[in-house]
Amino acid sequence: xxxxxxxxxxxxxxxxxxxxxxxxxxxxxxxxxxxxxxxxxxxxxxxxxxxxxxxxxxxxxxxxxxxxxxxxxxxxxxxxxxxxxxxxxxxxxxxxxxxxxxxxxxxxxxxxxxxxxxxxxxxxxxxxxxxxxxxxxxxxxxxxxxxxxxxxxxxxxxxxxxxxxxxxxxxxxxxxxxxxxxxxxxxxxxxxxxxxxxxxxxxxxxxxxxxxxxxxxxxxxxxxxxxxxxxxxxxxxxxxxxxxxxxxxxxxxxxxxxxxxxxxxxxxxxxxxxxxxxxxxxxxxxxxxxxxxxxxxxxxxxxxxxxxxxxxxxxxxxxxxxxxxxxxxxxxxxxxxxxx
Amino acid sequence: xxxxxxxxxxxxxxxxxxxxxxxxxxxxxxxxxxxxxxxxxxxxxxxxxxxxxxxxxxxxxxxxxxxxxxxxxxxxxxxxxxxxxxxxxxxxxxxxxxxxxxxxxxxxxxxxxxxxxxxxxxxxxxxxxxxxxxxxxxxxxxxxxxxxxxxxxxxxxxxxxxxxxxxxxxxxxxxxxxxxxxxxxxxxxxxxxxxxxxxxxxxxxxxxxxxxxxxxxxxxxxxxxxxxxxxxxxxxxxxxxxxxxxxxxxxxxxxxxxxxxxxxxxxxxxxxxxxxxxxxxxxxxxxxxxxxxxxxxxxxxxxxxxxxxxxxxxxxxxxxxxxxxxxxxxxxxxxxxxxxxxxxxxxxxxxxxxxxxxxxxxxxxxxxxxxxxxxxxxxxxxxxxxxxxxxxxxxxxxxxxxxxxxxxxxxxxxxxxxxxxxxxxxxxxxxxxxxxxxxxxxxxxxxxxxxxxxxxxxxxxxxxxxxxxxxxxxxxxxxxxxxxxxxxxxxxxxxxxxxxxxxxxxxxxxxxxxxxxxx
Numbered sequence: 001x002x003x004x005x006x007x008x009x010x011x012x013x014x015x016x017x018x019x020x021x022x023x024x025x026x027x028x029x030x031x032x033x034x035x036x037x038x039x040x041x042x043x044x045x046x047x048x049x050x051x052x053x054x055x056x057x058x059x060x061x062x063x064x065x066x067x068x069x070x071x072x073x074x075x076x077x078x079x080x081x082x083x084x085x086x087x088x089x090x091x092x093x094x095x096x097x098x099x100x101x102x103x104x105x106x107x108x109x110x111x112x113x114x115x116x117x118x119x120x121x122x123x124x125x126x127x128x129x130x131x132x133x134x135x136x137x138x139x140x141x142x143x144x145x146x147x148x149x150x151x152x153x154x155x156x157x158x159x160x161x162x163x164x165x166x167x168x169x170x171x172x173x174x175x176x177x178x179x180x181x182x183x184x185x186x187x188x189x190x191x192x193x194x195x196x197x198x199x200x201x202x203x204x205x206x207x208x209x210x211x212x213x214x215x216x217x218x219x220x221x222x223x224x225x226x227x228x229x230x231x232x233x234x235x236x237x238x239x240x241x242x243x244x245x246x247x248x249x250x251x252x253x254x255x256x257x258x259x260x261x262x263x264x265x266x267x268x269x270x271x272x273x274x275x276x277x278x279x280x281x282x283x284x285x286x287x288x289x290x291x292x293x294x295x296x297x298x299x300x301x302x303x304x305x306x307x308x309x310x311x312x313x314x315x316x317x318x319x320x321x322x323x324x325x326x327x328x329x330x331x332x333x334x335x336x337x338x339x340x
Numbered sequence: 341x342x343x344x345x346x347x348x349x350x351x352x353x354x355x356x357x358x359x360x361x362x363x364x365x366x367x368x369x370x371x372x373x374x375x376x377x378x379x380x381x382x383x384x385x386x387x388x389x390x391x392x393x394x395x396x397x398x399x400x401x402x403x404x405x406x407x408x409x410x411x412x413x414x415x416x417x418x419x420x421x422x423x424x425x426x427x428x429x430x431x432x433x434x435x436x437x438x439x440x441x442x443x444x445x446x447x448x449x450x451x452x453x454x455x456x457x458x459x460x461x462x463x464x465x466x467x468x469x470x471x472x473x474x475x476x477x478x479x480x481x482x483x484x485x486x487x488x489x490x491x492x493x494x495x496x497x498x499x500x501x502x503x504x505x506x507x508x509x510x511x512x513x514x515x516x517x518x519x520x521x522x523x524x525x526x527x528x529x530x531x532x533x534x535x536x537x538x539x540x541x542x543x544x545x546x547x548x549x550x551x552x553x554x555x556x557x558x559x560x561x562x563x564x565x566x567x568x569x570x571x572x573x574x575x576x577x578x579x580x581x582x583x584x585x586x587x588x589x590x591x592x593x594x595x596x597x598x599x600x601x602x603x604x605x606x607x608x609x610x611x612x613x614x615x616x617x618x619x620x621x622x623x624x625x626x627x628x629x630x631x632x633x634x635x636x637x638x639x640x641x642x643x644x645x646x647x648x649x650x651x652x653x654x655x656x657x658x659x660x661x662x663x664x665x666x667x668x669x670x671x672x673x674x675x676x677x678x679x680x681x682x683x684x685x686x687x688x689x690x691x692x693x694x695x696x697x698x699x700x701x702x703x704x705x706x707x708x709x710x711x712x713x714x715x716x717x718x719x720x721x722x723x724x725x726x727x728x729x730x731x732x733x734x735x736x737x738x739x740x741x742x743x744x745x746x747x748x749x750x751x752x753x754x755x756x757x758x759x760x761x762x763x764x765x766x767x768x769x770x771x772x773x774x775x776x777x778x779x780x781x782x783x784x785x786x787x788x789x790x791x792x793x794x795x796x797x798x799x800x801x802x803x804x805x806x807x808x809x810x811x812x813x814x815x816x817x818x819x820x821x822x823x824x825x826x827x828x829x830x831x832x833x834x835x836x837x838x839x840x841x842x843x844x845x846x847x848x849x850x851x852x853x854x855x856x857x858x859x
Contacts, residue, residue: 202720204712211709214698221658221689221696222710222763223681281700 034275034290041297049304059183061293061300066189068266069292070244072274073196074124074237075267076288080200081213081233082280083131083138088241088267090149091123092260095245097157100255103164109171117242123149124238128231142234146264153257162255175251185247192240197285209233213280269316270295273323295319358421359384360436360518360549361406365415368401368573375401376573378415383518386547388540390564390581392554394593394811394844398573399522399553406520406551407439408432420517438511439520444503448496453478455495456510481513486542501532508539512548519543520551525559537563555643556848557586569593586850594811594840601787602816603794609819610634613803614685614771616655616673618664624650625661626827634770635801637793639818641811642847647827648807649690652773655805656680656687669770681710686764688757690775690807696760697748704730704744706759711767733762737792754778754785761792771803772796778813790817811840823847 045052052058071088078085099116103109123145130141164171177184200206208229211219220226241260249255274291276283298319302312363381367374376398383389393399404410405417408429417424419435427435446455453474454461462473478491487505495503504524511519521540525533540550540563552564560567561581568578569592577592578584615631624647632638640648654661657674666673674680677687689695698706707730708715715726730744739758741751748759757777764772777793778786794817796802808814814821821838823831823846831846844850 204716204721207705207709207712207721210701210705211698214700215694217695218689218698219709221656221677221687223678223767224709225678277700279700281698 034273034287034294038290038294038297041294041301045297045301045304049301051304052300057300057304061296062186063183064296064299065289065292066183066185067244067247068263068270068295069189069289070185070192070240070247071237071263072267072270072288072292073192073285074233074240075264075271076274076276076283076285077196077200077209077233078138078237079213079268079271079276079278080209080280080283081230082216082278083230083233084142084268084278085124085127085234085237086139086142086264087123087127087145087149088237088244089260089263090146090153091120091238091241092245092248092263093153093257094123094149094156095120095242096249096255096259097153097162097257098255099246100162100164100249101156103167103171103249104162106166109167112171113246116246117239120242120245121235121239124235124241125231127238128234131234132227132231138234150257153259157255157257159257161257163253164249164255165253168253171250172253173250175247175249185251188243188247192243193285193289200285205229205232210281213282215281266295269320269323272320272327275327277327278324360420362418363415364418366402366405366412366417367414368405368410368412374573376405376412379570379573379575381568381575383549383551385517385549386544387566388544388550388552388564390552390554390560390567391570392557392560392567392589392593393570394809397570397593399570401573402570403439403520403522403553406432406437406518433514433516436515436517437520438507438514438516438518439522440504440507440511440524441522442524444495444500444507446495446503446506449494451492451494452482452489452498452506452509453491455506456481456491456513458510477513478509481509485509485512485539487539499532501528501535504528504536505539508543512543516548518549518551520553522553523555524552525554525556533559557589557850560589561586590841590844590850594844601790602812603791605637605794605817605819606798607636607819608798609636610801612667614655614668614805616663616666619651619654619661619666620663621650621654621659621661624827625654628824628827628829630655630805630822630829632771632803632805634803635797636819637797637804637806637817639814639821640805640807640824641809641814641821641843642824642830644809646824646847648824649775650827651824652687652775652805652807656685656773658687681764681767681769684768684770685773686710686767686769686771687773688760688764688775688777690779692753692756692760692780697756699747699749701748702745703734703739703741703748703751703759706748707733707744707762707766710763714766714768729766730762733766737762737765738788752781752785754781754789757781757785757789758792761789761796765796770801771805773805773807775807776809777806778808778810786813793817811843814843815840825849 270291274287619628
């Protein structure tokens, strides 16, 4: 104890090269464990099944990563502020049916895309407003919009899938097209993830998200507009849900009111597995990308083994619990070492 | 009156009856702090013992040892002739010691009767709660105590005094023989306090003992038979209240020399940096006027709840408050902390962990967060610039950390506080409001923080308003001192005219009371 203190005292006046090395090591420490989990899973998958490394299969996995990954990026923003967004699946459904109806009514495709993104962002803004202005806990507010959104999608579509056969081919590129050998959704995800990571790392807004999630009162006293920050993360989450909905209907050529059912749980699972703390303030986009990959590879392995979708749910649920338990044990160990 | 006679009777009996509580050589340390040292204390049956001392004198540690929440490292605690070793809170209750805190520990949604018998409700033969028996026993206890309380009243709807009566009733229904009252007057009005005193007198007549803790000496003289003064964790004196006066107690409470840990100040106050008049916020702040100059340290003292922290929060725009006029560095009043920081005023809150630090984040993050525009390059945050800025402040403030990338949660309290000062410097703040600058900080780091504050004021012309419960700290650093009481500025002193005694008397409102009595 005393030795450690002396040690620090000597180091403090001139932070030497040692300090810089420490600095890099400390900052890059967290994500590394997940990469190994993913590598081991892929190795096991390749070992037990020839089909896994098949290019078609891998591209399929990547597409899956992209679709869930986009929503999970929004979820990561929300969870970083110690919030939760249960409404993402329902937002996907509302945007899916309204965009499909607009397409079917021959509204120009760029306008449909803008409208779809705006509806998503708008629903996110409703969440944000309820939470910041109304003071409603995020869980309850987004639970409300989740239920209302599903009902809204059902009402708009009268409960039926909405087809837009006339323009299906022109709209297909977003969900079905390829660019440089990779599906377009994968590129979209790559751009979204890169922008999100840049936003968190290199902008004041990103810093504010971490600050609000770490300690909202301290954030307020440090001059951060806490409500604006929280409002914006829900808006971003809604916007990305809208984007996901557009990719969905482009791929399926139909807007279904049941689209995105259970997507919120998938996104929360991916975010948490990716190392983002449900307590807020800790987490990265790189983790979320790895989380999406781990979940997709796991689902793929289970599919290749012919495990039933029901059993898959059990496995997925268990993994969420395990990931959170791991996080809690890590925290407990940290706090013990602090005092010891 | 009848109570008083009883009490004298009990006093006479003191010599004969075995004491209910004996503490011998009790000591308790926490990492870096000795909270209690070699404390001796006796309480006889039916005796009311006053326990007084400044904030941090060790009163709360002593209470926690009595309630079983802490265990003494040294010495022995004997309750009713039996030595207790590492008791649980339940053990202490069963041995007859009841501690009644300022904030009552009742379940607010339950009735008086339910709270009294919580965890030991009478049961019917079927194992269900016997409500009729509960009611009967409650009425019985309340009647015996002469408490005018409805056992069915929901405690959350009762007055503070009635809630304390409920706790006392609950304690005595457990056959408590020693009741510890922790600053009851802080939450009770004058009429309620009078009622409490009546109860204490009556119960003392029935051989129930009390330890009465208070800042307010007038009360101690009114209700206590004997008084013990704690200072710096030690018993420094005391005796029969009949043989002491206010003056004796005040000098016992504060009689410490200002240690040599305070830096020399050069007083060169500049222009007025912050001036507010007519600052009001409900009952917490009433028409407060305050001004601080560049290069000046203004100390604010007063008892807990006097409105000190509320004043700082109102100045920083953290809480709403009315103001007749407000000038900050020649500009207008900030309406929220964001504007305050942009205009050069930063608040360092009392509770560092819950309101100051971003514990999951690293030191650089914690330092740069209030001034992110200073580490931007072409609109984006520049990590290298951030680390450079953080390292410069780490060296300047001598923050002991291995690296700017170390989590702030790994730092000691003193170094966390320095990080918060670094944060306000990074944001280029010219007015610092520091609430309890050295709470939870060990002595060595305290000295460094004092030197840092003096340096900021003297060499860089920063205006500092400091709130502290530690009078030596106020006296050691301040150029001027305001004393707050009940939301108002009760007195204002130049450093040269103030002593601990003068400040304490002003904070307690003693002077006014003395004047009132004379007039």
